[in-house]
C-alpha cells in the first residue's frame with residue numbers, strides 16, 4: 224500500500240498586473256509642433272496611444 228501524499232495543490236494565482244511605467248491609462252499626451260516656418264510647441268497636447276503597453280495600461284510581460 225503506497226503512502227498517500229498529502230501535498231495540497233495551490234490554485235494557480237494570476238500575477239498581479241504591473242502598471243505601465245509610461246502611462247496610467249494606456250494613453251500618453253504629447254506635444255506637437257505647429258506653425259510653418261517658425262516652429263513652436265503648441266500649448267495643447269494630443270492624446271496618443273502608449274507604445275509601451277499598446278493601450279492596455281499594463282507593463283508588457285515577457
Ligand SMILES: [Zn+2]
Pocket residue numbers: 243244245246247249250273274275276277278279280281
Ligand atoms: Zn503604457
